Amino acid sequence: KLSKRLETVAGYITKGGVLADIGSDHAYLPCYAWQKGLIAGAIAGEVVEGPFQSAKSTVAEYGLGEHIAVRKGDGLAVMSPGEADVITICGMGGALIRDILERGKDKLAGVTRLVLQPNIGAHNIREWLIANGWELQAEEMMKEDGKIYEILVAERGDSEAPYRSRREHGILFGPFLLAEKSEVFAEKWRHELQNMKRIQQQLQQAADTEETLQKRQEVAAKIAMMEEVLA
Ligand code: SAM
Numbered sequence: 001k002l003s004k005r006l007e008t009v010a011g012y013i014t015k016g017g018v019l020a021d022i023g024s025d026h027a028y029l030p031c032y033a034w035q036k037g038l039i040a041g042a043i044a045g046e047v048v049e050g051p052f053q054s055a056k057s058t059v060a061e062y063g064l065g066e067h068i069a070v071r072k073g074d075g076l077a078v079m080s081p082g083e084a085d086v087i088t089i090c091g092m093g094g095a096l097i098r099d100i101l102e103r104g105k106d107k108l109a110g111v112t113r114l115v116l117q118p119n120i121g122a123h124n125i126r127e128w129l130i131a132n133g134w135e136l137q138a139e140e141m142m143k144e145d146g147k148i149y150e151i152l153v154a155e156r157g158d159s160e161a162p163y164r165s166r167r168e169h170g171i172l173f174g175p176f177l178l179a180e181k182s183e184v185f186a187e188k189w190r191h192e193l194q195n196m197k198r199i200q201q202q203l204q205q206a207a208d209t210e211e212t213l214q215k216r217q218e219v220a221a222k223i224a225m226m227e228e229v230l231a
């Protein structure tokens with residue numbers, strides 16, 4: 001059975017298109033999407049040998065070799081421009097997801113939707129989407145097995161549109177998540193606030209270098225944003 005996390009991601013896959021799932025590990029997501037009749041075919045990309053073999057095993061086990069191509073390579077290097085309609089990149093840090101998109105920019109021709117699921121650092125992805133003409137369409141935050149996950153869905157369009165009011169807040173918290181302010185959202189940001197306060201205490205004890213002063217300001221600004229949003 002697929003995790004609630006990946007099931008939620010699958011719900012955002014464009015129907016009837018070709019999916020490229022990057023960092024697919026066991027290839028559970030493309031296999032599930034095929035079985036549910038959501039896609040016309042898929043590419044499962046993996047850069048590490050172990051997970052690449054796991055992906056091949058799952059696809060073979062389900063007898064889906066004709067429909068799901070398992071390819072070994074770094075990020076979007078496993079696909080050609082025009083080959084996929086939708087890309088999913090799930091279960092990694094936001095900075096890594098951003099780097100994969102940035103390095104694979106030339107492969108995005110024909111891709112109409114990105115479904116990205118960062119475990120942390122989603123703001124890195126929002127900044128990349130803004131800079132590259134992808135408009136955030138939806139966001140979800142969910143909790144499973146004690147862990148909190150975010151899902152970001154973007155399509156080509158007016159990338160600044162979701163951030164017209166309170167841009168900085170939108171980038172950090174997510175414009176849709178901020179508007180919704182769910183219980184999980186509050187839980188995540190209460191936790192982040194505590195972390196920031198611990199960092200602030202450490203910075204107070206550090207020597208007064210220019211770098212420390214700058215970091216103190218950044219941390220204070222973030223704490224103020226979090227306290228305001230949680231109030
Ligand atoms: N996407 C699956 C999920 O959400 O359950 C697997 C997540 S797993 C934690 C992350 C996977 O990404 C690992 O299997 C890792 O090998 C793969 N990965 C990391 N960097 C990658 C890259 N640059 N290109 C392709 N795969 C990568």
